[in-house]
Amino acid sequence: xxxxxxxxxxxxxxxxxxxxxxxxxxxxxxxxxxxxxxxxxxxxxxxxxxxxxxxxxxxxxxxxxxxxxxxxxxxxxxxxxxxxxxxxxxxxxxxxxxxxxxxxxxxxxxxxxxxxxxxxxxxxxxxxxxxxxxxxxxxxxxxxxxxxxxxxxxxxxxxxxxxxxxxxxxxxxxxxxxxxxxxxxxxxxxxxxxxxxxxxxxxxxxxxxxxxxxxxxxxxxxxxxxxxxxxxxxxxxxxxxxxxxxxxxxxxxxxxxxxxxxxxxxxxxxxxxxxxxxxxxxxxxxxxxxxxxxxxxxxxxxxxxxxxxxxxxxxxxxxxxxxxxxxxxxxxxxxxxxxxxxxxxxxxxxxxxxxxxxxxxxxxxxxxxxxxxxxxxxxxxxxxxxxxxxxxxxxxxxxxxxxxxxxxxxxxxxxxxxxxxxxxxxxxxxxxxxxxxxxxxxxxxxxxxxxxxxxxxxxxxxxxxxxxxxxxxxxxxxxxxxxx
Numbered sequence: 001x002x003x004x005x006x007x008x009x010x011x012x013x014x015x016x017x018x019x020x021x022x023x024x025x026x027x028x029x030x031x032x033x034x035x036x037x038x039x040x041x042x043x044x045x046x047x048x049x050x051x052x053x054x055x056x057x058x059x060x061x062x063x064x065x066x067x068x069x070x071x072x073x074x075x076x077x078x079x080x081x082x083x084x085x086x087x088x089x090x091x092x093x094x095x096x097x098x099x100x101x102x103x104x105x106x107x108x109x110x111x112x113x114x115x116x117x118x119x120x121x122x123x124x125x126x127x128x129x130x131x132x133x134x135x136x137x138x139x140x141x142x143x144x145x146x147x148x149x150x151x152x153x154x155x156x157x158x159x160x161x162x163x164x165x166x167x168x169x170x171x172x173x174x175x176x177x178x179x180x181x182x183x184x185x186x187x188x189x190x191x192x193x194x195x196x197x198x199x200x201x202x203x204x205x206x207x208x209x210x211x212x213x214x215x216x217x218x219x220x221x222x223x224x225x226x227x228x229x230x231x232x233x234x235x236x237x238x239x240x241x242x243x244x245x246x247x248x249x250x251x252x253x254x255x256x257x258x259x260x261x262x263x264x265x266x267x268x269x270x271x272x273x274x275x276x277x278x279x280x281x282x283x284x285x286x287x288x289x290x291x292x293x294x295x296x297x298x299x300x301x302x303x304x305x306x307x308x309x310x311x312x313x314x315x316x317x318x319x320x321x322x323x324x325x326x327x328x329x330x331x332x333x334x335x336x337x338x339x340x341x342x343x344x345x346x347x348x349x350x351x352x353x354x355x356x357x358x359x360x361x362x363x364x365x366x367x368x369x370x371x372x373x374x375x376x377x378x379x380x381x382x383x384x385x386x387x388x389x390x391x392x393x394x395x396x397x398x399x400x401x402x403x404x405x406x407x408x409x410x411x412x413x414x415x416x417x418x419x420x421x422x423x424x425x426x427x428x429x430x431x432x433x434x435x436x437x438x439x440x441x442x443x444x445x446x447x448x449x450x451x452x453x454x455x456x457x458x459x460x461x462x463x464x465x466x467x468x469x470x471x472x473x474x475x476x477x478x479x480x481x482x483x484x
Contacts, residue, residue: 003364005041006357009033013348013396017387023337027344027392031351038355052354053347059164060346062303063157063391067117067339069306070154072331073272074116074124076310079327080317082269083124089266090254096133098214099257101142101196104129105188106225107250109146114242115276115306117154119388119433121146126440134196136454140441141195141462144433148184148225150390150424151177152242155280155302158390159238159420161346162398165353166412174238176417178230179481180377183473184425185226189218191466225249237288239302240280247277272313279305345387349395353403362403370408373482376401377474380419381426381467388432393423409484418478422471429467434459 013030038044077083090100090108104125112121122143129139151159151174159177163170193214228245236244254262280302286292287300298304319327352358365372380401383393398419405415427433434456441454452458 002041002360005037006360009037009348009352009357010396010400023341024344027341027348027395031344031348034348034351034355034357037357038351042356042360044355049351049354053350056164056346056350059161060343062301063161063346064339064343065303066154066157066301066306068331068335069303069310070116071334072310072327073276073306073313075327075330075334076313076317076319077269077272078124079323080313080319082272082313082317083127085269086128086266089264089269090128090132096135096138096196098193098196098217099253100132101134101138101192102189102218102221103250103253103257104132105142105146105192106148106185106221107246107253109143110149110225111243111246111250111273113147113149113153114155114240114246115273115309117157119147119427119436122433122436123440126437130441130444135449135451136441136445137452137458138195139444140437140454140459142192143440144428144437144459144463145188145191145195145466147428147433148181148188148425149229149242149246150184150384150427151181151420152229152238153390153424155239155276155306156242157302158392158394158423161349161391162394162416162420165349165394165399166402166416168413168416170238171233172413173416173420174233174241175230176414177420178226178233178241178417180418180421180474180477181229181424182223182226183470183477184421185222185229186219187222187466187470187473189222190215191462193218195462221249221253224252236281237284239284239300240277243277244281268316271316272309275312276302276305276309279308341389341392345389345392345395347395349399353399358399358403361400362407365400365404366407370479370484372404372408373410373484374475374479376405376415376418377422377471377478380422381471383419384423384426385430385467388427388430390420390424390427393426394420405482410482414482418474418482422474425470425474426467429460429463431456434463 009030012033013026016026016029035049038049039046108128109121109125112124125143125146126139129142134142156174159173160170163173197211225245228248229241232241232244283299283305287297292299379397380393383397384390387393387396398416401419402412402415406412438454438456438459445454
């Protein structure tokens with residue numbers, strides 16, 4: 001009976017997510033239910049529960065600041081025209097080729113996601129793909145397939161929170177997540193080739209490219225993305241790892257496409273993004289090397305450097321008076337829609353764990369034995385699907401996954417990393433990302449446009465199999481690699 005009651009807050013949250021209620025309603029209701037259960041059914045001391053929530057406040061504030069900085073930076077770049085100019089630089093002399101598609105899927109759009117997060121990169125990625133000559137359907141599909149970087153989106157606040165919830169080292173969690181992210185990178189590349197093959201301009205003579213060689217190229221590109229992310233996690237830390245890796249892969253693909261020449265370059269338009277990436281790398285390095293704590297540790301948080309990048313953008317880029325008035329309003333509106341629900345999901349995860357519900361469920365699920373380890377990625381992917389956020393997915397079932405894994409002898413850092421990677425990839429088939437991609441691509445659809453017309457149903461039909469294939473690969477990796 002206690003197990004069913006422990007499951008009630010999660011079921012309530014999932015049920016409310018399917019309604020038309022505001023995004024904050026589901027985690028708020030789940031948090032209240034978990035608190036009531038903790039105080040009544042599980043007999044948790046109110047002081048203990050309050051202390052657990054209080055310990056999570058600094059993490060919540062940091063996540064809120066990271067999201068605010070990333071969203072504001074994206075609005076500055078958009079209203080200054082920097083995004084449009086960057087798109088022109090990327091598309092110069094190149095049509096809708098497979099090389100251009102892989103550049104965007106494994107490089108450009110994942111990089112944008114690491115410095116903005118929460119699907120904001122789709123707002124930029126779809127127009128960039130349309131500018132490269134892809135149809136509306138392919139632009140929407142490729143932009144969502146590009147979200148292989150969910151673990152490190154917006155400089156990894158979900159990974160930060162997951163590590164803090166369990167008292168783990170952030171870098172250790174990032175490394176394990178990077179290991180299990182391989183299927184996402186490979187599936188995204190293969191799906192890109194299958195989606196784009198036959199598009200106009202794949203070869204100089206306009207004929208379709210041969211499939212087998214390009215599948216090999218896609219697998220090589222995906223492997224390179226995976227290896228660069230893993231290496232960056234080891235060398236520069238988890239928060240900037242996604243940005244560093246995808247930036248390096250973007251440059252590599254551009255050197256191939258441009259035959260070794262990057263000039264003329266994008267100039268000052270890329271400086272705010274480089275500031276965010278370089279500042280976070282240097283800040284985290286200084287924090288670790290000097291052992292900075294307390295207020296001084298702020299130098300290592302992406303929240304600081306995202307706002308520094310905003311300042312650089314306002315200084316270097318041309319924003320007229322109307323844009324300077326619009327940016328704060330848009331940023332606040334987008335922040336409320338993403339940051340508040342995520343903060344509530346953090347609170348939900350804290351009270352689930354401290355209130356006794358998560359340990360009770362973990363005890364029951366551990367009775368499944370090692371078969372649970374194969375199911376772990378599917379549970380994580382489903383949480384990502386319904387919450388549309390690694391942070392939300394980690395708060396929703398992350399403590400449960402770690403508690404159950406620990407009961408089966410799996411170190412929490414490993415179960416955390418596997419859950420995190422699966423949740424990030426599960427997001428791609430969710431309605432939140434598909435709605436954004438469709439909304440950005442639909443205005444470009446014309447009656448004479450070749451191939452499929454863009455529609456939410458068509459995108460789901462392509463993205464759901466890709467999502468399941470990647471999660472199945474993670475399940476196999478988990479079965480083979482999880483220490484126990």
